[in-house]
Amino acid sequence: MGTRQELLSGPEVRKLEKLFQHGAGVPDQGWRIPLDHVFPRRGMKPNAKPRFKQLKDLYGVFYRYFFWWIKKKTANPSWRPFIDNLNPVKLQQIYGVPLGGLGCGSICRGWKGDFCRWALLPGIYSYDIKMANQFTVCVRRRGQTTYQQVLSTRHPSCLTEWNWSYSPSHAYYHALYPRAWTVYELPGQNITLTCRQVSPVLPHDYKDSSIPAAVFVWTAENHGKEEVDISLMFTFQNSIGAETDLSGGHWNEPFSVNEEGVDPISGILLHHQHKTMPCTIALGIPHKEGIRVTGSTSFNPAGSGKEIWRDLMYDGELGSPEAPTNKTVKGEALAGAVCASFKLPSGGKQDTEFVLAWDMPLIKFVGSCRTYKRWYTRWFGEDGTAAPKLAAYTVSHYPEWERTIEEWQRPILDNQSYPEWYRSALFNELYFMSDGGTIWLVAEDNDGHVENNLPPWLREKTPAHIMEYGRFGYMEGHEYRMYNTYDVHHYASFALAMLWPQLEFSIQYDYALTILEEDRSWQPELWHGGWMHRKTINSVPHDLGDPYDEPFVHVNAYVMHDTSDWRDLNLKFVLQVFRDYFVGRDKDFLAFMWPRAQSVMTKALTWDTDQDGMIDNSGAADQTYDAWIVTGASAYCGGLWLAALRCMVEIANILGKEEQEQHYLAVMQRAKTAYEQKLWNGEYYNYDCSGRSYSNSIMAGAGSGHWYIRACGLVPEDNEVMDSDREVLPLDHVTSSLRKVYDFNVMQFHQGTMGAVNGMRPNGKKDVTSMQSEEVWTGITYALAASMIQEGMVDEGFQTAYGVYNMCYLQCGFAFQTPEAYLERDFFRSLGYMRPLAIWAMQWALEGRHRARVTSS
Known part of the structure; x- marks a missing residue:
């Protein structure tokens, strides 16, 4: 699986073997490429056209987006949309390691030596x-x-x-x-x-x-x-x-x-x-x-x-x-x-x-x-x-910086149990930390001296943590211009949690400030048409704003959906709060987050339409898969709900909230019974319980909830015993589901060389009912690989993740601009994306952090 030489043809290897011996101090590990290299796949194009059968769910939003774009552009020619689907960035197979630290602007120097991508202005790219x-x-x-x-x-x-x-x-x-x-x-x-x-x-x-x-x-x-x-x-x-x-x-x-x-x-x-x-x-x-x-x-x-x-x-x-x-x-x-x-x-x-x-x-x-x-x-x-x-x-x-970098990287680079390609990709995917439109700002201490036009969450006294470590933001992607997009940060945040945890905490404080507040100004909602409030109470914002507007002040730049009813955002907040407590063991942090976590869970419980303890999806694309319709109880959102309930039980226990602990424990018991009855089919958890033609599709990211709580030490190891009422999913069901995903979404899809396709049918064919069901999401593949590793499927996890490395670094020239998604056909979507930082969740799993059990105090 995947060595540096796979980048080259046989004649290239022989021609360059001598050249590769030259160079002062060049390490053995990394991504190496001759300057005359030509990538095998040169025809990759942005934004595939939907199949005919997919148009019925997309025609309306395409129509509304187009006229919204025209209207805004006519009124202000310099205006840029938060996602410009009419002018996608084209692939150039030229980029290399960017220059500069975090949050100070970046300049990308390509592998041919060109200074070829500029992001000195906050969140704005020039090529x-x-x-x-x-x-x-x-x-x-x-x-x-x-x-x-x-x-x-x-x-x-x-x-x-x-x-x-x-x-x-x-x-x-x-x-x-x-x-x-x-x-x-x-x-x-x-x-x-x-x-x-x-x-x-x-x-x-x-x-x-x-x-x-x-x-x-x-x-x-x-x-x-x-x-x-x-x-x-x-x-x-x-x-x-x-x-x-x-x-x-x-x-x-x-x-x-x-x-x-x-x-x-x-x-x-x-x-x-x-x-x-x-x-x-x-x-x-x-x-x-x-x-x-x-x-x-x-x-x-x-x-x-x-x-x-x-x-x-x-x-x-x-x-x-x-x-x-x-x-x-x-x-x-x-x-x-x-x-x-x-x-x-x-x-x-x-x-x-x-x-x-x-x-x-x-x-x-x-x-x-x-x-x-x-x-x-x-x-x-x-x-x-x-x-x-x-x-x-x-x-x-x-020189001191280099010593620090070498001390940090050396244990991983020298670990021969990790594939060579993985040791390269793990560090190179971190490019997004500096080149993700990243900002790192000095925070102002409001302390009662505030402007009247600030939203309520910025009128409070700035949390001491943000004052000490600053306000941090990175965009969803080079083309998806929204800061700290929360459903995506959920996956990418393992990199921050492991390497700059204080910045991860700062992001959490910024989101927490918004939860109990609202902004009742109106925005268009393009998926269904009509209008929506910018921010509703007891909901986690989708993002913290657009650099073409004013981030942190005007949140929710994303106007494709009304995300106040997205099923995953509130739940991901609870999961990340507990994961971040797991990193820092800071009870003051946990106490600050507790009332916000309660409020978002109270709202989430209103999505349980049949009162069985399990939340239901609305029959729209109401989660991170924002073009993939889901109805009723679903494997993805239902699994996140169960995981969030388990975290609330643990947080309540740590904070000594016995009554709330028993409340969430009781809801969890009912919810997991419903989850098993409605979705388990004997081999894996169905996509949803709607009974539609794709209801029993095999979803690559279905197990995200279990992945998170295992990462946080809330799933017992083989030699540990936990009260049965605190177990979320049967571990044999988890393993069976992962093996089904590996066999179908990974190995039966392009012979296991492209990562995990989002949806597969039980007959071994791709689920093409949605544009997103037939995509490979690079960050989801890395997260899936991390979950496999946590369940002991280490070889399978590496094979799964190798498909992304193969496509991005060997085949398509996506290095240092890893996209959100690509298709088996020659199409990709959203170059330079946040979610592939989820490769650090693989390292989290490999280092065995999930084995460090949480002890209540």
């Missing part, structure tokens, strides 16, 4: 490749330049004086987030260059992990018999990947930092004058013995590039300007450069660092009049002058 953003090498022998090459495989129409002829067959890329390596052989030069990219993404670190910077450590190795002079030049356009890139008013200037406590560094500052969020970008090189640092504040990235190219070629250095440039006029492009030059003896090796740091300390959301401070400003200030300090701090601290 503009700036051709000037490159590294160039100059080799000189006996005082003459013998080789000068842009280290890129592109052939642009601009910068025509530059040498763009590098052969991609001489280089490879290796990704292991938050680091990446690119190894270049220089043909005919006997020189190898290794670029190591490092970003400050550090588990359990709540300072450095927020820093907007990355360092490129270049290692040059001379395999020849004579000494050479090497120069490395880093060029960068004054841009942030936004509509302001050519708006004028930008300028560059040199900088130098020589302060106690940090390494001396100099370079170029690129001042970018965005209309509401100015940004300064620093390109810097630390001063080290034997390395000459030079730079240029100005060249035209839209021209031929002749001046700077010839300047480097002349003597392997750039000029060292002392004055700022003039401000640009509208339509004018501006770029700067830094250069490190050094001698490299025969057999020698030399390291030099380049740092890229950006300072956009204050942000405004598109629909907001408020200004927010990014989290890193607590240490680096908010006046917009921190870029030099950030650059100096980065070059001084990155």
Whole structure:
């Protein structure tokens, strides 16, 4: 199952075996790809058209969405919908490890070396490749330049004086987030260059992990018999990947930092004058013995590039300007450069660092009049002058960061019981923590001083936890622009719970504040038509808002459904509250959440239409599968209900609420009887009890409730005994169901190489009654694999998850943009999605956290 070599054909392996031996310090584990690689599946397209039989459930919402889109766009041409189904993002098979920490904006550097995806503005993506953003090498022998090459495989129409002829067959890329390596052989030069990219993404670190910077450590190795002079030049356009890139008013200037406590560094500052969020970008090189640092504040990235190219070629250095440039006029492009030059003896090796740091300390959301401070400003200030300090701090601290990263990753990477592909995917899927439109904000202490137009949940005193650790948000996806989408975060949150638990708690506090409050302003409801209140009392919001509006203030950007009656959101809140208590063992946290948990469970009980203790679905798509109709008692929502009841029993016990404990225990007893009677068919739990043609479909994600409570220690192990009235599902039924899903949804679907299809019929054919029933959801597959591992089906779990890795990293080029879903046909949906972070639930299971029993106190 799945090694790195599966990415390549036999001839490619043989051709590159020698190349793969080169490169300074490149680890064995990770995602490795030659720069001339072509993915087998190149025709993947966004958003499949529904089958004819699926249209009856979708025609109305398609019609209403289209006219809603037209009306809003006509009124405001700059408006963007929270999901733009009419303009989906097309697949580009180019992305690599993003740069920067958490919540500070990100820049993605692709596996071919391009700076190709920008998210410096909060929650807004640009896919503009700036051709000037490159590294160039100059080799000189006996005082003459013998080789000068842009280290890129592109052939642009601009910068025509530059040498763009590098052969991609001489280089490879290796990704292991938050680091990446690119190894270049220089043909005919006997020189190898290794670029190591490092970003400050550090588990359990709540300072450095927020820093907007990355360092490129270049290692040059001379395999020849004579000494050479090497120069490395880093060029960068004054841009942030936004509509302001050519708006004028930008300028560059040199900088130098020589302060106690940090390494001396100099370079170029690129001042970018965005209309509401100015940004300064620093390109810097630390001063080290034997390395000459030079730079240029100005060249035209839209021209031929002749001046700077010839300047480097002349003597392997750039000029060292002392004055700022003039401000640009509208339509004018501006770029700067830094250069490190050094001698490299025969057999020698030399390291030099380049740092890229950006300072956009204050942000405004598109629909907001408020200004927010990014989290890193607590240490680096908010006046917009921190870029030099950030650059100096980065070059001084990155060795410590790398030691922390290696100590964190090494036990997993060295564990030979984990498949090689899994060790790679586990860390690389974490890219979304920095590149998920992520924001990490300093919270304001309301404490009675609030604006009247704030919603009720923001008029209360800000919880101390949010004040201490900040307000954190990441989007549902690059295309699904909603912060902290709760039904999806339910799966992804294992990554935060394991690595940055205080940020997970912050998200929980933010949601908890909204539950007992309401916002009675009106929004359209596109699934059925009509209008709905933005937020109803005793309900968990679907999301905390759209960056094109004002998140945290205006929640529920999602207007496809009225999610106040979604069956899963309230239940997932209870499950995550208990899971987070399981992580932190904080009874104060649990006590704060208790009245909110009671309120959402009280509302959920109103969905029990026949008074048997089991909640019923409404006959609509009223849960995370928002286009898959479900009616009556259902395996998915019913299982979540049982699991939430079990958590309420345990929470009540921990908090000494004996009366409530007995209440929830009694409801659970009735509910599990109904669940078994209505849904168990002797092999697995039916999709629902409606009696429709697909009622007995096999659902990949049906067992999510049991998965969660097993993860939280609420299911006994084989050698443990628990009171029978506290057992939720018979374990033999759980195992039988998982084996049925594995045999049908995994192994009978594309020979087990695509993950778990959401729905399968008992006859071994896909359930095609819904667009979503025939999709593979990447995050659901990872969660299913985690559940299998927790039940002892370890090999089956890895085989299940391998299908996602195979499709995303080997076949389709989805790396660092893992979609929500794909079909057996050549279609995908929603690139760059949150839910695949559920792979960390697999690691949770593998580390045996589910075996740590909760002890009541």
